[in-house]
Structures are given as C-alpha cells and as structure tokens.
Amino acid sequence: MKIHFIAIGGSAMHNLALALEHKGYSITGSDDVIFEPSKSRLEKKGLLPAAFGWFPEKIHAGLDAIVLGMHAKADNPELLKAQELGLTIYSYPEFLYEQSKNKTRVVIGGSHGKTTITSMILHVLDFHDREVDYMVGAQLEGFDRMVHLTDDNDFIVLEGDEYLSSPIDRRPKFHLYKPNIALLSGIAWDHINVFPTFENYVEQFRIFVDSIVSGGSITYNLEDAEVVKVVETSENTIRKLGYETPDYEVENGQTLLTTPEGPMPIEVFGEHNLSNLAGAKWICQNMGVDEDDFYEAIATFKGASKRLEKIAEGKTSVAYKDFAHSPSKVAATTKAVKEQYPNRRFIACLELHTYSSFNPEFLKEYKGALNAADEAVIFYLPESVAIKKLDAVTPDQIAEAFQKKDLKVFTDAASFHAYVNKADYKHATLLLMSSGNYGGLDLKSIQSLME
Structure with a gap:
C-alpha cells in the first residue's frame, strides 16, 4: 500500500x-x-x-x-x-482501527495513568514473549517504536487518548477504537480548550464506555467517583470489573507490593502507580496472563519515559522529572515522591505550559496540588501565555489558585535556573514537572548538584 x-x-x-x-x-x-x-x-x-x-x-x-x-x-x-x-482520508485513530478491526482491541482510557498502564501491560507481555500489536504514548525500554502493527497478532493494545482525532474530525480518538477489552483509570477535567465544561468532558468517557463491543468488558477504578458513576450507569451489555489500589508499604525508600507470596520489591512507587499496576494486572489476566506471571514481570518494570524518571542521585539526595502538568497528575506525583522519601526535604517545581493551565477558571483546579512539597515552585513564561492568545496571568493569580504557603513563582528562565542550580540538596528530593522544557534548563547538570 x-x-x-x-x-x-x-x-x-x-x-x-x-x-x-x-x-x-x-x-x-x-x-x-x-x-x-x-x-x-x-x-x-x-x-x-x-x-x-x-x-x-x-x-x-x-x-x-x-x-x-x-x-x-x-x-x-x-x-x-x-x-x-x-x-481515502483517515485520521490517526481511524487508521489504527482499520489496521485492527479483525483483532481483539484492548483500549486503556482515563485522564491520567493510561500511558503507564499501557506500558505496564506491554512490559509484562514482552517479558513473557507474547506478541501483540500496540500503540503507546511514550518510548519504552526495549521497544524500537511506540507503534507496532502486523497482520498476524491476535491482540492490539491501544492507549486511548481523549483528545481530538484530526482537524476535520472533532471526535476524541478513543471513541473510534471500539474496544473488546477496555480500562478506565480516572476522570479529572483536562483539555479545556476543547471541552469547556467538566460535564462536557465527562460525557466523552460515557461515549467511550458505550463504544465497547457488546459482550466485552470494562476494568475500572473503584476509587474514582466519576469513573464509578460513568461505568455503573452505562446500559451497555458488557462485563464491569472494578479494581482498587493494592496493599503496599515503603521501607527505606523501597516500595514493597503485597502479593500472595509475600512482600515483593518493585521499581515504581506512589499510590497512583500502585493503582495503575492493579488495573494492568486485571487487563493482563483478561489477555491470558496468570497472576504469578504478572508479578514476576512487573517487578522489573521501571516506568514509562518521562513518568517519574530518575535523572540524578547522590548519597543523600535524588532528582526526578515527570510529565505531570494537569492538577490531578501534579497532586498524585508530588504525593508519591513525598511518600517515598518522607524524611527528606522535598522541593517540587512545576512549569505551567499548557493552554488549560493559563486559564483563570482552570487554575483554581490546582488548589492543594503542591501541598505535599516542603518547598513549592512555579515557573512560567508570560510570552507562552501571549503565544496562546490568552489574557496575562499574574503571579498573584497563581498564588491564589495553588493556596500554598511560601509558594515561589518565577516568570523568567534565568531566575528559575538560578534557583534550581543554587538550592541546597543535602538530604533533599527534587521533583521537576512539566510537559515543556523548563525554559531550556540543562537537566544533565542536575547530577553535579546532588549530594
């Protein structure tokens, strides 16, 4: 072709x-x-x-x-x-459906966690040499591409993004996949330039659940009230399989997952990642992977690219970067890092970069998102706001939105870089969060700052 x-x-x-x-x-x-x-x-x-x-x-x-x-x-x-x-003109998701309409389609949806859950599933399947087609939103260790398509594989695993399909097709991508097996991890308002109200945003997930093939299944997060409401009110003739965060404990910076065979050390950490793991386990079991094989494989999963990625470490300090930018992701990521290193001073830096994050109404959604940090820092460039043709956002507006005492706000790259490079990292944890590039911050230089 x-x-x-x-x-x-x-x-x-x-x-x-x-x-x-x-x-x-x-x-x-x-x-x-x-x-x-x-x-x-x-x-x-x-x-x-x-x-x-x-x-x-x-x-x-x-x-x-x-x-x-x-x-x-x-x-x-x-x-x-x-x-x-x-x-014949296809949008990206339409073409993926065309390539997979004779396969069993496994679609992972949700405002947060979908990339990590999809990555966990693919890691487990790859560990056990189970061939599947796939599309995932992050580069994975051991995988050449983020998309793999064949004529022979029975399954395709798709990350189900709720953003629009193409300039001439305004439907969310995940409406077009028609899953046989689906997962819904969470619902937290995002993409306000497309979905101006929370109700409008939630409606997209209702359509997703109703698009599941009759007789298929939805695995869903029982700890998210909006997810529960959307799934349990759906009249689609599908199986509904709930999951919850499994038991775990943290000892000396090591997360131990409770399993039938006893506590098992894992590479990822944080309540949201443990919740993601529970969802991935049920999907893998629906695809024929038994529980013991899942645990064996997931123990070696180190995370998806840009998701709580360790970038530097010293004897008493460590630094991570994360793609988190929406309020729910920022809150979950900061909470996870504080829980992993409870006895270290915790510095959390967030770059506001997206269209949504500069909207005065949406800014209010960030209230409390950085509360787990001992030192909280916001960086944004006023010119980024201007490029998006939005009204100017002031540091006072940001401080009012986050409701975090002693919040530091930087509006130029040089000042923000100077803060990061001169901070005291003795017995400290640094977390950098953005979907941008922190104003050109040299991440490689962070290693020399760790003590």
Missing part, C-alpha cells in the same frame, strides 16, 4: 509511519517543521521529507490512503488536493 502522511513529524504520526514502513508499506509524508527525535528517526528510515512545507503535487491518484495529523489545518493545501481527488 502507498500511504501519504500529512504532518508526518508528530510524536504519534511519525511512529505510525515507522510502523507501516516496517510492515512493508510505501510511505511518503510532509510537514512544515519536524523536531527531534522524530527528525532523526524518520531520516534513518528514509522517510524524512526532502524539504519542509506542504506540496500538493505529492498528492496523486496512485495513493491508497492519506493519514491526516492533528498538527495540520483544515485548509492544508495537501488535504484540499486529496479531497479534490476523492482519496
């Missing part, structure tokens, strides 16, 4: 392109800008466009399909040419 990607450089899109190239398809693509690591990965496989930009002449009747990325606009000249020629 000959497939052309409009906006091939995106994190998800370039991984799909690589997966299809690996499968033997003929792939072309365009984009107006491509950053690392997408650029190098596409170049290595000969898929990097010769020039950046949009070229309608690349679109012709000999193409079997177009895959349209979210980064493109509805008036993209290549898209207009494809529409004019009557070519």
Whole structure:
C-alpha cells in the first residue's frame, strides 16, 4: 500500500509511519517543521521529507490512503488536493482501527495513568514473549517504536487518548477504537480548550464506555467517583470489573507490593502507580496472563519515559522529572515522591505550559496540588501565555489558585535556573514537572548538584 502522511513529524504520526514502513508499506509524508527525535528517526528510515512545507503535487491518484495529523489545518493545501481527488482520508485513530478491526482491541482510557498502564501491560507481555500489536504514548525500554502493527497478532493494545482525532474530525480518538477489552483509570477535567465544561468532558468517557463491543468488558477504578458513576450507569451489555489500589508499604525508600507470596520489591512507587499496576494486572489476566506471571514481570518494570524518571542521585539526595502538568497528575506525583522519601526535604517545581493551565477558571483546579512539597515552585513564561492568545496571568493569580504557603513563582528562565542550580540538596528530593522544557534548563547538570 502507498500511504501519504500529512504532518508526518508528530510524536504519534511519525511512529505510525515507522510502523507501516516496517510492515512493508510505501510511505511518503510532509510537514512544515519536524523536531527531534522524530527528525532523526524518520531520516534513518528514509522517510524524512526532502524539504519542509506542504506540496500538493505529492498528492496523486496512485495513493491508497492519506493519514491526516492533528498538527495540520483544515485548509492544508495537501488535504484540499486529496479531497479534490476523492482519496481515502483517515485520521490517526481511524487508521489504527482499520489496521485492527479483525483483532481483539484492548483500549486503556482515563485522564491520567493510561500511558503507564499501557506500558505496564506491554512490559509484562514482552517479558513473557507474547506478541501483540500496540500503540503507546511514550518510548519504552526495549521497544524500537511506540507503534507496532502486523497482520498476524491476535491482540492490539491501544492507549486511548481523549483528545481530538484530526482537524476535520472533532471526535476524541478513543471513541473510534471500539474496544473488546477496555480500562478506565480516572476522570479529572483536562483539555479545556476543547471541552469547556467538566460535564462536557465527562460525557466523552460515557461515549467511550458505550463504544465497547457488546459482550466485552470494562476494568475500572473503584476509587474514582466519576469513573464509578460513568461505568455503573452505562446500559451497555458488557462485563464491569472494578479494581482498587493494592496493599503496599515503603521501607527505606523501597516500595514493597503485597502479593500472595509475600512482600515483593518493585521499581515504581506512589499510590497512583500502585493503582495503575492493579488495573494492568486485571487487563493482563483478561489477555491470558496468570497472576504469578504478572508479578514476576512487573517487578522489573521501571516506568514509562518521562513518568517519574530518575535523572540524578547522590548519597543523600535524588532528582526526578515527570510529565505531570494537569492538577490531578501534579497532586498524585508530588504525593508519591513525598511518600517515598518522607524524611527528606522535598522541593517540587512545576512549569505551567499548557493552554488549560493559563486559564483563570482552570487554575483554581490546582488548589492543594503542591501541598505535599516542603518547598513549592512555579515557573512560567508570560510570552507562552501571549503565544496562546490568552489574557496575562499574574503571579498573584497563581498564588491564589495553588493556596500554598511560601509558594515561589518565577516568570523568567534565568531566575528559575538560578534557583534550581543554587538550592541546597543535602538530604533533599527534587521533583521537576512539566510537559515543556523548563525554559531550556540543562537537566544533565542536575547530577553535579546532588549530594
């Protein structure tokens, strides 16, 4: 098949392109800008466009399909040419469904935890040499790509994102997968530029649960009231399987999971990760992995990329970075780190970077999110707010929203970097949280600060 990607450089899109190239398809693509690591990965496989930009002449009747990325606009000249020629145009999730409609589709949904749960499942299956197709939102240790597609595997495991499918398809991605086996980890308002009210956001998860194939199953978090309400009021004819955070304890910075065979040391930590683990266990069991085999494999799981990733460690100090940016994720991550190192001074730094985090109404959702930290720091760039064409956000607004005593707020990169580089890390834990790059902070230099 000959497939052309409009906006091939995106994190998800370039991984799909690589997966299809690996499968033997003929792939072309365009984009107006491509950053690392997408650029190098596409170049290595000969898929990097010769020039950046949009070229309608690349679109012709000999193409079997177009895959349209979210980064493109509805008036993209290549898209207009494809529409004019009557070519088959897929959004990213539509194409994944097309590739998996004859497989058992396992879809992991939720406002938080879905990347980690999907990663845990794939780690367990890989540990036991069980071949499956997959799509996950983070690079995993031991996996070449974030997307893998075959004609032979019976299962496909999909991370079910609730963001929009494409510029011309405003449905959330996870509405299009039609799962046989599904999981719902939690519901906490996000993506307010698309879902302006909490009720509108919750409705997307109702549609997801109702999209599960009749006779399928939903594994769901019993500790999340919104999840329970959405699942238990659904009239879809599916099995409903609840899970809860398993028992565990922390001893000298080591998390021990309670199992039928006794306490088992694991690499990940924090109540939210233990909850994720419980969900992953039930999904793996639904896929034919018995409990003992799950525990054997999960003991070696070190976490998904950018999720509580250890970046430096000294004799009395340690530093982590995390992708957390929404209120629920920030609260869960800070709580987890404090629980793991209760006797160390805890410095938590959060970069506000997303559209939602600069909205005055949404800012209120952050109340108490950094309460577990001994020192709490907010960094944001006013120019980031301006780029998003939002009203200016003041440090006072942020302080009022977080309701954290002695909160430090930095609005320029140099001051924030100076704070991080001059802090006292003796008997301390540093946590950096952002979906951005902390104003260009050199993370490699953090190791030299640890004592």
